Structures are given as structure tokens and as C-alpha cells.
Amino acid sequence: MIAHCDPRTSELYQAICETLRPQDHVVVVHSALYGLGEMRADVDGVLGVLLNGLGSDRTLVMPTFNYDFCRGRAYSHHHTVSQVGVLTERFRMLPGVVRSPHPIYSFAALGPKAQVVCRHEGPTVWGAGTPFEAFLETDALYMMLGVTWERACTQFHRAEELVGVPYRYWKEFKGEADFGQGLRSYRTRMYVRKLEPKNRIDFSPIVRRMEQKGLATVRRLTRGTIRIARARDTDQIAQDVVRENPLALFVEMSHPALQNSGLADDTNRKGRQD
Numbered sequence: 654m655i656a657h658c659d660p661r662t663s664e665l666y667q668a669i670c671e672t673l674r675p676q677d678h679v680v681v682v683h684s685a686l687y688g689l690g691e692m693r694a695d696v697d698g699v700l701g702v703l704l705n706g707l708g709s710d711r712t713l714v715m716p717t718f719n720y721d722f723c724r725g726r727a728y729s730h731h732h733t734v735s736q737v738g739v740l741t742e743r744f745r746m747l748p749g750v751v752r753s754p755h756p757i758y759s760f761a762a763l764g765p766k767a768q769v770v771c772r773h774e775g776p777t778v779w780g781a782g783t784p785f786e787a788f789l790e791t792d793a794l795y796m797m798l799g800v801t802w803e804r805a806c807t808q809f810h811r812a813e814e815l816v817g818v819p820y821r822y823w824k825e826f827k828g829e830a831d832f833g834q835g836l837r838s839y840r841t842r843m844y845v846r847k848l849e850p851k852n853r854i855d856f857s858p859i860v861r862r863m864e865q866k867g868l869a870t871v872r873r874l875t876r877g878t879i880r881i882a883r884a885r886d887t888d889q890i891a892q893d894v895v896r897e898n899p900l901a902l903f904v905e906m907s908h909p910a911l912q913n914s915g916l917a918d919d920t921n922r923k924g925r926q927d
Contacts, residue, residue: 662698665689668872668879669706672796679766679793680707681714681884683806684740688799690876696743699798704763712764714771714784714793715741716807717752719759728756728830728839735761753784756830756839758807760784766791778843779811786811788884795887797880802869803856808884812859812891813902814844820903821846851906858901859891866890 673680682703686693707713717735722728730752735742744750745761753760753771758778762771770791775782785808788795797805813821821844830839846854863869868890869882894901 662692662695662702664874665692665699665877665879666702666706668874669702669796672872672879672881673707673711673794676792677711677794679712679714679764679770679788679791680796681760681788681793682796682798683716683800684738684798685800685805686738686740688877692876693799696739699740700743703798707764710765712762712766712770713744714760714762714767714788715744717741717745717759717761718757718807720757722756722828722830723826725828727828727836730754730759730830730832754832755783755841756828757826757841757843758783776840776842777814778841779807779814785888789888793884795882795884797878799877800880802860802863802880802882806856806887808887809856809859809891809902810844811888812895816892816895816899817844818895818899818903820852820900853904853906854902855904856902859887859894862894863887863890 684699686696686699689699692699703713715735716737718737719728719733720736721733733756735745741761744763745752747763750761750763751767751771753762753773755773755778759773760771770784770787770793772787773783775786777783779785787793788808795806795808802809823842824845825840825842827838827840829836831837846852860869863882863886866886868886869880872879872881
């Protein structure tokens with residue numbers, strides 16, 4: 654287990670220990686090291702804090718998404734790297750870590766329930782038979798480390814898929830994938846966003862409702878933030894919002910009021926994968 658002796662990470666360690674409850678058996682961490690100030694350069698230190706803070710009785714889960722399969726490249730379960738942060742890639746490489754078998758939206762997990770949450774038996778990326786469903790079944794806790802819900806919570810996409818929002822459509826991705834027994838043909842379906850008209854997705858209506866109901870909390874550190882909410886609450890609120898208004902998250906950037914706002918340029922710079 655990685656040590657957490659660096660004083661720069663001691664506040665984070667204490668905050669995580671105080672945040673977790675005995676019933677938090679599965680903790681799904683989305684992270685952005687740039688949001689942790691000086692700690693951003695201490696990848697092993699932050700990872701050590703998470704491992705030691707959770708302990709051996711809990712299961713730590715991190716996304717290890719990679720989008721190259723969408724571009725026609727072959728996927729290797731053991732060698733394809735995570736494209737969602739150096740912390741997630743460092744975690745993926747630890748001994749004993751399990752990775753869910755999907756060439757785009759995979760998760761890595763370490764702990765007693767790793768095999769339970771790292772399954773992907775369904776035909777879509779976010780729906781039934783995926784880790785996103787397993788997080789609900791295990792009553793997982795979502796933890797946003799140094800990053801906002803709007804920026805990192807992929808669980809919101811599950812609601813868009815289940816409700817069938819009109820600004821997305823089904824697209825099949827197919828190619829070759831090696832899950833440990835050699836390359837084979839693989840197909841998966843994703844409810845992708847339409848690129849015309851020019852638009853962006855804004856998850857703030859979901860986050861506001863979560864906060865208003867006291868289902869999402871934030872702890873501010875000297876360097877960064879920790880945001881937490883239960884996966885079941887996150888998923889239910891997201892579905893409620895988009896069922897009430899299927900366009901609640903949709904922002905059309907061609908609207909005259911947004912033409913000179915700078916939002917379109919900002920969205921392009923961030924390059925969000927959704």
C-alpha cells in the first residue's frame with residue numbers, strides 16, 4: 654500500500670476518513686489533480702491517501718475510460734491506458750486491481766466488491782448490465798475529488814440513455830478487442846450526442862436539485878474540494894430532471910443570447926467527452 658506521510662496530503666486524508674461512513678462499502682472516485690493545488694504533483698501521495706483512507710474493507714473504484722476504440726483502434730484490456738487522468742492510470746496498474754471488460758467505458762476497482770462492480774454484460778455503455786447499474790445495486794458512494802459534478806459525473810449520461818433524450822441518438826461502435834484471450838470482434842452501442850445544431854450539455858439542473866434536497870455535499874479543503882453523493886440519489890435525481898423535461902440539460906449554442914457569451918469557445922477548449 655502506498656504511504657501517505659507527505660504533510661501536503663494529511664488534510665485530504667483526514668477529510669476522507671471523516672467523510673466516509675461504515676455503510677460506504679464501494680466508493681467511486683472521479684478526480685482532477687489540477688483541482689488539488691500543490692497535491693497535483695504527488696500522484697502516489699493522493700492515491701495512498703485514498704487507499705489508506707478507505708482501508709481494505711472497502712472497494713475503491715476509478716474510471717479508466719479510453720476513447721480510441723471509437724476511432725477504430727483495437728482495444729487491449731491489459732495494455733490500453735486510461736485517458737481520464739494520471740491518477741486513474743496509476744491506480745489501474747496496481748497489483749490486484751480489476752478492470753471491467755469494455756473498450757470505452759471501463760472502470761478499475763480494488764477491494765472485496767471489485768468483481769461485483771467490474772462487470773459489463775449489457776449491450777450499451779451506460780445501461781443495464783454495466784458498472785453504472787452495479788453502483789446502484791451496491792449503494793456506492795460517489796466522490797468528486799478536486800472536480801465538479803458537472804465536469805466529471807458520467808452517471809448522469811445513464812439517465813439520458815434510459816429516458817431517451819431527443820438530442821442524442823443510438824450509434825454502434827465496432828472493432829477488435831482483446832480481453833485476455835486474443836483479439837475478437839466487439840460491438841457496443843452508445844447514446845451519443847447530436848452535433849448539429851451546435852450545442853452543449855449542462856448538468857447544473859441535476860446538481861442544483863441534489864444540493865437543494867441535501868443529497869450532495871461539499872467539503873472545502875485548503876487545497877481543493879471533496880464532493881460526495883450516493884449513486885442511487887444521483888441516478889434518481891438525474892432521471893427525475895430529464896423525465897420532467899427531456900431538454901433540461903440541453904443548451905443550444907446557436908441561440909442569440911449565447912452568441913457573444915464565450916461559452917461556445919470555452920466548451921471547445923475543455924474538450925469534454927460526452
